[in-house]
Every structure is written in C-alpha cells, then in structure tokens.
Amino acid sequence: MTVDTRETDVLVIGGGLAGERCAVEAASRGRRVLVVSLVPPRRSHSCGAQGGMQAALGQVAKGYGDSPDIHFADTVRGADWGCDQDIVRRFVDLAPVAVRQMAAWGVPWNRVVPGRRTLPSGESVEERPEFAGLIAARDFGGTAKWRACHTADGTGHALLYALDGQVLRLGLEVLDRTEAVALIHDGGRCHGAVVRDLRTGALTACTARATVIATGGYGRLYGASTNAMINDGTGMVIALDTGVVALGNMEAVQFHPTALAPQNILITEGCRGDGGHLLDRSLHRFMPDYEPARAELASRDVVARRMTQHLRAGHGVEAPGGAHLWLDVRHLGRAHLETALREVTGICRTIAGLDPVTALIPVWPAQHYSMGGVRTDPDGRVPGLAGLYAAGEAACWDLHGFNRLGGNSLAETLVMGGITGSAVAADLEAPAAPPPAELAASCVGVQEDRIRRFASGTEGSECVHDLRRAMEGILLEHAGVFRTGAGLREAVDALADLAGRAARLGPRGGRTSAAGGADPETSAALRLPGQLRLAATIAAGALAREESRGSHFREDFPRRDDARWLVRTLATWEPGAQGPSLSYEPVRVTELPPGDRGYGEGSAGGVKRG
C-alpha cells in the first residue's frame, strides 16, 4: 500500500501559543518544523484569553515588592498543593522573561502611567515615576500582588498575533485545517502522526523525529464551557490511545466563575480584578459573606463553588436558560469599560445585547480549563514514548495542580513552549533510527478503515451528534463543580453505555462529497469514541479520588486529605480495554509544605454559610 507521506524533524500538533512558541524555539535552533493546526493559527483558542498573563514584575503600585517567590506561593496555594513545586519554581523565574520577550516581539502591553489615582474600592494609590512606561499589571484572583500583565482585555489575541509573526518570519510551514488523528509509534518511540486534511479528507503520514502535542483543552466534552468549538480534546486522545503514555490528573477540571449566561462566553476575571462585584437576585454582594479575606478574588475554584452554593440556596436570578447571578461592573465607569475592558464590553453589547456601562451582566460558572493532560517531565518530554512531547493546556507539566490561577495559563504556554522547543532541539542531536518500514502505512490503514466503515453505514445507525450531546450532559451533571461518589459512578456507567453505542455509528446526513471524506459528520464520528474514553478517564479519576482538592470537590469527602491524596493521578488505557487504569505518583513538595490556602472552605479564615 502506498500512502501520502511527509517527513520533518519536528511535528508540532496545534498552532496556539504553546505550539507556536515551541515551533519558534526549535526552528531558531536549526530544526525543520512542520505545524499542523485545526484552524489557521491566529484562530486558535489562545486568542480567546482575555485578562492577562502572570509575571512578577512589580512595576505597579499594588504590585511593588512582588517577586517570583510570592508568585510561587500564590501558585502553590492556588493549586491546593496538588502541583510539582520544582516546576512552579522554574515557571515563576522565567515568566518575567517571557513577558519581556513578547514585548520585544511586538505585544503592546498596557503601560504604567505615573501619578496618584483612586481605585474603584476607594483606595488611593501612587504610581511611581521611575516605572513610567514600563509594563503594567492588574489584579487577578488568588494573588497577593497585582501581577497580570495585559493588553486591555485582548491579551491572548495580542500574544498570538505577535508570536505567529515570528512563525511567518522564520518561514515555518503550517498546515491549517488539519487534524492529527493518531500517533505513529512502535510502543517505544513516537515517529510522527497520521493527519487528516479537513478540506479534502485526505490522510497523510507525517513522520518526525520529535512530535509535540500542543492541542489545548477538551472543553467541548462538557455541555457548558467557555472553550472554543475546536477544543475537542483530540490531542489528549491520541496520546491516551497509544496505551503507553499517561494522562495526569484528568479529574482536575476548572470552572470559570463568570461565563456569560446562557451563552457560556468567557467574561474575564479582569472584571473582578478591576473592581467588579458579584450580586444575587436581591442585588446583594454575597462573596464577602463566604470569603471575607478575598471576596470575589479568591481562587477560581472557590468562587465558582461559592456561586454554585449560592445558586443552590435559591439566590439566583430565574431566567429561561436557568438561574444565574449578576456581575456588576457599572461602577468602573464608561471610560474604563471602553478601554481596559473593551473586548468584554463588546461581547456584552453585541452577543448579549446589553450595555455593561448601565446594565448587570448575567453570569454562572462553566467549564473553562483542564489542569490535567499528557503527563510530561520538566522539559516537556512524555515518559513512555521517546520522541513525544507535550506543552500548554494539553500537557500536565504539572504547574497548576488542582486549580490554575487566572493568568498562569498564558504564561505557561510561552514558558513551557520555549522549554519544550529547546529540549526538542537538543534531543535531536542524538542519532535516531528511522521508523520501521510499513509502520506509517499500517497506521494510515487503520484510520482509512475506520472512515470506510463509518461511511458504509454497515456499523449501525447511531447518530454522532446525539451521542455527543449525551456525553456533554453526563460530564456537566456528574463531573462538575460539586461531585459525589454516586453521581460519578452513574457517569462512569452511562459513558460506558455510550461507548458501546458509539461502536455502531452511522451517517445520517446525505454525503455531499463523492469522496465521502471531509464532511463534518465524518470528522465528528472519527472523534467521538476517543472523546468518550477521555470523558471516562475524567469520571473514573474523579470517582477514585476520595477527597476534595482545588477544583475537585467531593460532597461525600469534603476535606483535603494530604495523608492519602497528595498524589497525582496517572491514567493509561490499554487498547481494547473497557476503562482506564489508574495509578498514582507523589507530587513534588520542595519548598512549601501543605497548609492553609488563605481562602476557601478549608481555610481558617473561611466562614461557613448557607
């Protein structure tokens, strides 16, 4: 059998910030790089990041005295000690360099304006003249200092366009509208990936000595997510499907407190960082009742939980799409909303049809980020499969533990992307055997066979969209902000049932293409079985973890249990198995022993209510 084949040194799967940063680093060290991306890189989900990028520059009044040490402590507390502290240390030391590197590549960061000003809280601060014109920062949740560097509230966009400019400058080849559907591997080494052209349906074997998974998160597995439509988790799936590499902490799922209701569009944490409040149906500002120390600016897991608790207690605003709460930014004033929060203001005006200058914004928590992902070593290498790497949200490095701080994901994409790119370039110094003959062809053959069987209609007549929607509902209901053993057991069973039905998928739409290749139904059908494995891995990990840590909150085990659970979940999936195999490894505690986060239900400063 002859198959269409491409050969390169480095194959980067994903054209967002992590993938492109890795590609730029590897290419600038002389490696041939090929990037494949579901969409043109500038449309990657990185462009949706709004509020900021954490880096301890300490150049604004409320950030004076900031240091990587304080950023370290904030991040570890945010993670609820579920992270690897040596990774956090490496990250916080490099984040300021990453911000300045992006400035040198053209990001128009907001700058310090010297002089005295009054904050919305009434506090008066003086911005010192010696910092005039240097990079400014805003407040974000769970941080002791103002540290979120930003370009208004379009930070991800500005970063992505500047970085993609470097990809252009280096002349890197990018195949857009291309999806990696399987890794090419021999059980010990990864040799690239089978990719599918979403324009034509054609399959190509891209062989590479280094393959990097940088595909972001899987938010679309959930029925309510701030994620883009492309965040379908397939990068994590192709790693899981090897059977030999592990996904770390898949039960660690972040819910963002302020998704626009009912559209589930992100409304940046910067709204609260800049002084916005959360109100209930009585227009009462409820967060200080629960969290006297940090109020709206506790970590995301805590705020999302307190909001859900308040909604459950009947304090929500009834609406056709379901009960929601209010985000109030009116007191920040028109000038501020139309500059520092201009993108969110635009979203409210055009998509929700309301003006945040005068109106309250309806919000509720929605799935937002995956702390879990493809487990890597400190340089982005994936244990278990030589030549495979992962970076960014798709990876579990493990910087974020069980709750990521707002602004740490943009910083992670760039810091870890750079580290991984340089590891890739260094590893390629060693000679490597070419892939075994026929391996690539047989991997392509497996995928061709899947497509042929679906298109033939002989497998069955289950509709992919029906099953996908059922999966989204199961995760949202049972693996959400609050979880119970009974609910998670139900989820595991229901997902197994769906997996059985997914073996009988058939086309419902009439083929518009004689080739039967690139239509959206076939693409969805190819993805779904793997997505169900990913969903089952999330549910199984959550069921097994009998404690509450960060975003993983078990109502039947409401306390953090460091004696049993100061460990990371590792999930693998034997090909053909009915479910994942779970194992555990200790997290690395190098500097800060487990203690009080300073906010949340477990904190000595916390107040119980409701």
Add this chain to the structure above:
Amino acid sequence: MAEARVLTIRAFRHDPADQGSVPRLQDYTVTEEPGMNLFTALHRIRDEQDPSIAFDFSCRSAVCGSCGMLVNGKPRLACRTLTRDLPALIQLMPMPVFRLIRDLSVDTGVWFRGMNGRIESWLHEARPFDPTAPEERMDQATAEKVYDADRCIECGLCVAGCATAAMRPGFLGAAGLNRIGRFVLDPRDTRSAADFSVLSTGEGVFGCLGLLGCHDYCPKDLPLRERFAYLRRSLAWNLLGLGGRKR
C-alpha cells in the same frame, strides 16, 4: 408573549471537490428562541436536521474571526448576528474573494497568511532581545494606539465587502492596510510607511476606491477610514521628505 417566529434559513450548498455537486440553495426551518444568533441556529440545523452542512465557527464570541459569511447579502460574523435583527427569511452565502471549501466554509486562513507574508507582518525591531534587561519604555497612549490597530481579527469581512478586492486579486484589503498601519504606529518597529513598497501601489492604499464597505462591516469597529488617511499622509510625508521617517 408573542408566538415564536419560524425562521427559514436558506443556505448555499456546494462542494467544489465533488464533480457531481451543483451549487444550490437549501431551505431549513428553525423555531426562533430568545437571544438566538446564527451560531445557535446553524448548529441546531447540523445537530438535528442535516449533519453534512459545512460552516466554520470556533470562539463564538467574535474574537477568532472564523465565521464570516454573507447574511442577506452583507458580510457578517455569524456568531454575533442575532436572528431578532433579521427578517424571517435569512439567506446565507459564503464570502466572495476567498476560495470556497464547501457550503458556507471559505479559505480565509490561506489568504491572510499570504497577505501577512507579503507585508512581513512581524515586528522589525532595532536590536536583539536581551533577556536580562528591562523592557523598552512606551507611554500608555501609544500602547493603546498600537493595540487599537492590532485588534483586527482577520475575519475577512472587510475583504468580502470590498469592490477593489473583488476586482484586483493582489489588493491587500483593509485588513492588510490596517496591519501595515499597526507597524507604522509602533515606535519599536523600524519601518515607516514608505518602507512598505506595496503601499503606494494599486495593491496598496491607492487601490482603495473609497467606497468604505470595510469601515461599515468591520466587527471590531476599527477606524479604517482614518487609518487609510493616516497611511496616505504618512506616505506623502515620507516620500516628499517632510518627515515621519523612523530612520
């Protein structure tokens, strides 16, 4: 409450890769819901009626620029187009100028990559990055001005609504001209308007017929008309030796 409207979505269907495909319009009916936009309506059609219809969405919030199409003849981002602002018959066509992939999906990515390559759409900095040094200072007003131009999401509505782009394949379009403006405005970039050789040609700012569909259709409300004036003025000053040269 008034009876919900029944909308007719009349969508263009064609697969250029399929020899047997004939371009046609296909009608779907959808019951309108409060707050419904074209993202919701098209996904309802794909999930419940016709899984084969192709269109592009990603962010759902007008930041990724994926979902441009002609809505009753006008270029719009489908995700931010509310059905309540439209009549009950909604005709959807793929954007012109860009290569058709199928149905409502067009290849904006390749077009923009080509344009960005031509104008070398990366910061041309004066000196190499020093990781040990603090960043170069910039005043906040300048940073805001640069971001204001940087905000273009390359959705292509300006190109789809442009008479020159329809007639002249090499025309940079408002998005390309705006992107040049972004680098000219940025004091960290060494290039002045006159350094962009294409700018003074018919494929640059002088190719514009001044119809300004771009300005009207831009979903980010970029001040494109003012940007063109700025570029023409900067070019004139540069070329007449009156100033505005960065080096």
